[in-house]
Amino acid sequence: MRLQAARYGSRILDGRIQKLDRCGAGFSARGHGNELRARAVLIATGVANRRPPIDDVLHAEALKLGRLRYCPVCDGYEITDQDVAVIGSDAHAAQECEFLRSFTDRVSLVLDGRTSLEERIAKHLASIGVRVIGGPAERFRLEANGLSLCCAPGRLCFEAVYPALGSRIHSELATGLGADVTKEGCIKVDSHQRTSVAGLYAAGDVVLGLDQISHAMGEAGVAATTIRNDLALVRQKFR
Ligand SMILES: Cc1cc2nc3c(=O)[nH]c(=O)nc-3n(C[C@H](O)[C@H](O)[C@H](O)COP(=O)(O)OP(=O)(O)OC[C@H]3O[C@@H](n4cnc5c(N)ncnc54)[C@H](O)[C@@H]3O)c2cc1C
Structure with missing residues (x-):
């Protein structure tokens, strides 16, 4: 160009x-x-895009491997049937979960810890089978089968993680x-x-x-x- x-x-x-x-x-x-x-x-x-707390080297590597993603419209089809996490706490994050839910039935929303999830949004996510997990998401690590992060239940690994923290x-x-x-x-x-x-x-x-x-x-x-x-x-x- x-x-x-x-x-x-x-x-x-x-x-x-x-x-x-x-x-x-x-x-x-x-x-x-x-x-x-x-x-x-x-x-x-x-x-x-606002990033979760991940250092630059790990961020670049996870992005390259498709473990960290920012654009469901661009690459949602690539996570078909995968175990996926969205990070965020607002209506936009919930919309992203709903969008990804059409590609996989294993979608979790990890709350980002800055705001709590509105009750009506939580209800809607439950009705479409999205699991809501307490955050914040931190201490990210690349694993052989995905990207793991620490959150309220402990260390969890997902095949792909979509931060939805705004821009x-x-x-x-x-x-x-x-x-x-x-x-x-x-x-x-x-x-x-x-x-x-x-x-x-x-x-x-x-x-x-x-x-x-x-x-x-x-x-x-x-x-x-x-x-x-x-x-x-x-x-x-x-x-
Ligand atoms: C991880 C990721 C994956 C994506 N995958 C896809 C995909 O598969 N398909 C798709 O269609 N889209 C994808 N997108 C979206 C796509 O990248 C954007 O829609 C597109 O790049 C927008 O182009 P743009 O020119 O508006 O902005 P950008 O491409 O962001 O370019 C803006 C440029 O302006 C520069 N700039 C900003 N401020 C200043 C300043 N003050 N002075 C000088 N320069 C400045 C920036 O440094 C940047 O280089 C993806 C986005 C991300 C983050």
């Missing part, structure tokens, strides 16, 4: 943008000692310019990926959506076309 972008004249710069400001009719982006100017900006900064939405660059966001912090866009700030566009996971590569790329395609058309309109206006 980098090669293809370069072939069409794109410059790819590594580094983190710390601040985005208005600059005349456009924007200036600053970070790593650089300042970049642009007439339009597309924010595609994604999200970061940190990387929308600060847009909110710094006053762009509207949802209560979760996702950037609000119109059907052409325009944010509430003129000249600022957003696509991918940072926008409320499916958190799927195909969806993110589709939104990027819509955004790129809109940016091209909006810039052409601006140029016509000043002719």
Whole structure:
């Protein structure tokens, strides 16, 4: 993808943008000692899933082996008939259990210890055969047959573990310019990926959506076309 972008004249710069400001009719982006100017900006900064307490090396290894997973929509079918744990305590975690329940009848919810489970959610999980286990989940260890963790009943091993602890939405660059966001912090866009700030566009996971590569790329395609058309309109206006 980098090669293809370069072939069409794109410059790819590594580094983190710390601040985005208005600059005349456009924007200036600053970070790593650089300042970049642009007439339009597309924010595609994604999200970061909150992790349970696992050190980075074990996290990477468990992810590689498919023992730790973050996206039931992406890979739920791969855990068909496996013994699976979801970590979390809220409605989102319960929804994830319900989703995974269609692939396996061995789903446990390990409470994350920060909040308690609402009674109506607990009742619903019991009705669909999801076991609720006291948490918090800690002291993770890779075993020959899965990923084990310590929780209220002691050390338990699961063939796959899905943390459902929410995400940190990387929308600060847009909110710094006053762009509207949802209560979760996702950037609000119109059907052409325009944010509430003129000249600022957003696509991918940072926008409320499916958190799927195909969806993110589709939104990027819509955004790129809109940016091209909006810039052409601006140029016509000043002719
Ligand atoms: C473990 C896991 C497995 C997944 N499996 C699948 C799968 O099988 N199929 C599927 O379709 N989807 C899968 N997904 C979801 C998929 O990865 C996302 O939907 C997709 O990557 C979203 O693309 P994006 O460009 O919006 O964000 P990202 O891919 O997250 O890219 C955002 C980029 O912006 C950078 N960034 C953030 N802030 C700044 C800043 N201030 N300055 C500069 N750069 C910044 C980040 O470092 C990152 O590189 C998975 C996700 C995870 C976590």
